Amino acid sequence: MASLMGTKIVVVGGSSGIGLGVAAAALAHGAELVIVGRSQDKLLKAQHILGTDGRVKTVTADMTHEGEIATAFAGIGAFDHLVSTAGALPPGSPIGETDADETRLFIDSKFVGAVLLAKHAARRLNRGGSMTFTSGINKDKPPVPGGAVVSAVAGSFSYFARALALELAPSRVNIVSPGWVDTPMFDELVGDAKAGYFEAMAARLPIGRIASPADIASAYIHAMESDFTTGETLHIDGGQRLI
C-alpha cells in the first residue's frame, strides 16, 4: 500500500457531499488537497470546514467546459491522485417522456466531464498516481420506471476504467460505486421526502443504516492507496445490491 502522506490530491466535487468526505479523509491521511467545483462560495465554505492550515487549495472550474479544465490543471501542475465525484442530478423520466436536451446535459456533466478530466489529468499525474471516478447503485438497481439513462451512464464507468487502466498504465484508474448516501444531492433530489426514503431503505439494508460521506470516502482512500488495484469498480453500498 502506498501512503498518501505528503501526496497532492485533486478532488473534483470536493466542495460537497461524497467529495467533501473524500477530502476530509485524505487530509487525515496527510495529503495536500485541491478541491474543484463550479461555485466559489461552496468551495470556500468547504475549505473552512476542512480547516485552514494551508493544505487545502480551491480551484473554480466547470468540468463540462474543456477550456476551464485545461486552465485549472495548468494552474495545479503535477499531482498524485485525481478523484471526481462531480455530476448533475440524475434525470428520472420514464423512457416515453425522455427529454433529449436533459439527457444530453446529464451525459455531458457526468460522463463527458470525466473524459475531459482524464484527458487533462493524465499528462500531469506523477508516477504511481491514480484516477478514481464515481458511478452508483443506479446501474445495479435502477429506479423503475425512469432509471434507464442514469443506469446506462453509471454502468459505462466500469468499462471506461477498464480501458483507461490499460491505456494509462502504470497509472491506475478505478471507479467507486456508492449506494444511497446522505448528501446535499439527495436533498435536492427528493426534498422533504428524504427522511421517509432513508428510514425505509435503512430498514432493508443488511448494514441497517444509510451511509454518510465518511463511510464512502474509505473506498476512495483504498483506491488511491492500493497500488495493486486498477480497472476495478469498488462497490460500497451497505449491501444495497443484494436486496
Ligand SMILES: NC(=O)c1ccc[n+]([C@@H]2O[C@H](COP(=O)([O-])OP(=O)(O)OC[C@H]3O[C@@H](n4cnc5c(N)ncnc54)[C@H](OP(=O)(O)O)[C@@H]3O)[C@@H](O)[C@H]2O)c1
Ligand atoms: N448521494 C448519493 O446517494 C449518491 C449515490 C450514488 C452515486 N452518487 C454519485 O456521487 C456523485 C457525488 O454525489 P454527491 O451526493 O456527493 O453530490 P453533491 O453533494 O451534490 O456534490 C457534487 C459536487 O460536484 C460538484 N460539481 C457538480 N457538477 C460539476 C461540474 N460540472 N464541474 C465541477 N464540479 C461539479 C459540486 O460543486 P458545484 O455545484 O459548485 O459545481 C459538488 O462539489 C454524483 O455523481 C452522484 O451521481 C451519489
